[in-house]
Amino acid sequence: LEIMDSFYVHTAAAAPEGGMVVFGRDETLLRLDPDLQILWAIPEVMSSITDASIGSGKLAMDGLGNIYLLSASESSVFKFSPEGRYISRWGSAGEEPGQFRAVNAIAVDGNVRIYISDFYGIKIFESDGRYVDTIDVIGVVFGLAFNPQNQLVAVSNTPKIYVYDLK
Secondary structure, three states, rough: HHHHHHHOEEEEEOOOOOOOOEEHHHHHHEEEEOOOOEEEOOOOOOOOOOOOOOOOOOEEEOOOOEEEEEEOOOEEEEEOOOOOOOEEEOOOOOOOOOOOOEEEEEEEEOOOOOOOEEOEEEEEEOOOEEEEEEEEEOEEEEEEEEOOOOOEEEOOOOOOOEOOOOO
């Protein structure tokens, strides 16, 4: 774990098999096994896709091991395979359905739908980036997670915790 001795972590997400994925220093994306041993590392992962550095981001993983990296500066979601191969990108800045104004958090449900908190609520997308709907929320949501019952738990600045039973 030599790289981990001085690695600054911006965000991390648990992997379905018990490992994790980490995004941090120099835009490096790391995949760790359940014993926290590095399986692979991709330095400057975002700079190789865009011409801009995104600095920090938010991560989520689906049950298949696909990785979703949310970039506030790019107003986009970047999807990677379980091996770290770039697959696609979606999202843009704006106020239309499916666009982002100010993103804060990301979560993936058991049906591989992607939930992204934004200034205008929680936006829902299919795993290929197709916009589905928006959940209206009072205030701004800064944290998203799914509980074992596949309910969406959202923490807002109101301060409230919302629990959504999604069918």
